[in-house]
Amino acid sequence: MKNLFLFLFLLVVFTSKAQDNRVSGLNSRQFTKYWKVESESPDYKVTFQGDTAEIVSPKGLTLWRKEKMSGKVTIEYDACVVVESDGDRLSDLNCFWMASDPQYPDNLWKREKWRSGIFLNCYSLQLYYLGYGGNHNSTTRFRRYDGDESGITNPKARPAILKEYTDAGHLLKPNHWYHIKITNENNRVSYYIDGERLVDFRDAEPLREGWFGFRTTLSRTRITNFSYECSSQEATAVPLQWIGETPRQDKAVSFGVPFDKGEVFPENKLRLSAESGEDIPIDTWTLAYWPDGSVKWGGIAGVIPAGTEKLTLEKAVKKSKAKSKLPDTDKKKSVSVTETSQGIHISTGAISAYIPRQGEFLIDSLLYKGVKVGGKARLICHTQSEPVLESTSQVSFTNYCLLYTSPSPRD
Numbered sequence: 001m002k003n004l005f006l007f008l009f010l011l012v013v014f015t016s017k018a019q020d021n022r023v024s025g026l027n028s029r030q031f032t033k034y035w036k037v038e039s040e041s042p043d044y045k046v047t048f049q050g051d052t053a054e055i056v057s058p059k060g061l062t063l064w065r066k067e068k069m070s071g072k073v074t075i076e077y078d079a080c081v082v083v084e085s086d087g088d089r090l091s092d093l094n095c096f097w098m099a100s101d102p103q104y105p106d107n108l109w110k111r112e113k114w115r116s117g118i119f120l121n122c123y124s125l126q127l128y129y130l131g132y133g134g135n136h137n138s139t140t141r142f143r144r145y146d147g148d149e150s151g152i153t154n155p156k157a158r159p160a161i162l163k164e165y166t167d168a169g170h171l172l173k174p175n176h177w178y179h180i181k182i183t184n185e186n187n188r189v190s191y192y193i194d195g196e197r198l199v200d201f202r203d204a205e206p207l208r209e210g211w212f213g214f215r216t217t218l219s220r221t222r223i224t225n226f227s228y229e230c231s232s233q234e235a236t237a238v239p240l241q242w243i244g245e246t247p248r249q250d251k252a253v254s255f256g257v258p259f260d261k262g263e264v265f266p267e268n269k270l271r272l273s274a275e276s277g278e279d280i281p282i283d284t285w286t287l288a289y290w291p292d293g294s295v296k297w298g299g300i301a302g303v304i305p306a307g308t309e310k311l312t313l314e315k316a317v318k319k320s321k322a323k324s325k326l327p328d329t330d331k332k333k334s335v336s337v338t339e340t341s342q343g344i345h346i347s348t349g350a351i352s353a354y355i356p357r358q359g360e361f362l363i364d365s366l367l368y369k370g371v372k373v374g375g376k377a378r379l380i381c382h383t384q385s386e387p388v389l390e391s392t393s394q395v396s397f398t399n400y401c402l403l404y405t406s407p408s409p410r411d
Contacts, residue, residue, distance in 0.1 A: 034065065036063075068108075070208060070210075081220070091137045097211075128189055247307075252301075361375075
């Protein structure tokens with residue numbers, strides 16, 4: 001009987017945890033469990049009627065949802081700005097989402113006292129921001145914050161406006177209940193209000209995790225019916241393998257890869273890795289585009305190590321900036337240049353090239369790990385006598401090769 005009771009207790013606990021995303025928590029009993037107020041003024045008020053919270057904010061205020069969201073995220077809630085007396089102000093039905101502090105990515109609350117609900121201090125965060133009816137209900141704007149703290153004091157460093165509305169149809173109506181829906185799916189960010197999509201943003205480096213914050217200032221607002229859903233993002237991973245036998249020596253290759261619409265953009269960096277997880281250096285370029293500007297076909301070139309049977313091509317995850325651990329001596333040795341009267345030898349360790357000072361070859365030889373993989377590279381100009389038309393009877397072509405001459409080091 002004890003075992004059965006324990007099983008039922010654990011089942012209730014796990015079920016409760018799994019359903020937290022469906023709990024609005026905007027009532028007096030659950031509010032402090034699910035929400036945290038970050039206010040510029042201590043004189044704010046939060047009152048409740050059923051599962052609806054009313055916020056009176058004499059200054060800037062962010063109402064943060066305590067759970068961190070990640071992956072493919074959908075957020076929905078209803079909200080309105082109350083105008084029932086002379087002191088009520090129609091403005092600022094705003095929100096943050098996927099918010100995090102780059103200095104403390106796993107702890108948004110580490111610097112909450114420093115932020116203190118002050119809007120300018122929020123430039124220290126990475127997030128998406130939609131200000132509906134901001135600036136005394138004259139603008140509706142969408143921005144993406146990159147966590148650059150210099151924006152706090154320097155207006156020129158602040159994030160650009162990515163979308164803006166100023167017409168009456170996209171500004172606040174008093175006492176109107178708006179249904180708001182926000183979606184983050186792979187690199188596509190959308191914001192809907194009353195069923196209309198105001199924002200459809202393709203982010204080359206999407207924010208994949210963070211917190212939601214309901215934001216307002218100098219107004220009386222109500223919020224209810226809050227819920228969210230999180231699921232894993234669809235990974236952009238392309239498995240690759242050889243046709244035929246796996247090369248027994250390092251192999252220089254170039255190939256094309258197709259991508260779905262909206263999956264990869266020219267700004268995205270791609271990563272090629274072996275089964276062992278080892279990264280393989282590559283060059284990439286766009287071969288064809290989808291109508292939305294995303295990459296339809298991408299070109300890839302690199303040197304595949306001997307014996308590598310399977311590879312994976314995927315979008316590279318943006319890494320935080322870190323200082324190199326290499327000592328200064330190693331950094332200096334990473335690239336060497338040797339000049340003689342006959343030519344220039346450049347070596348990166350794995351790759352070395354010999355560039356003659358004169359003659360018709362721009363690069364005489366190119367070696368990878370001591371094995372010659374190319375050479376006799378020339379710069380050629382190819383011309384034709386006239387355009388090819390239906391009436392054209394004869395066209396002549398001419399090639400011009402560059403003869404290169406460079407002064408010696410003594411000159």
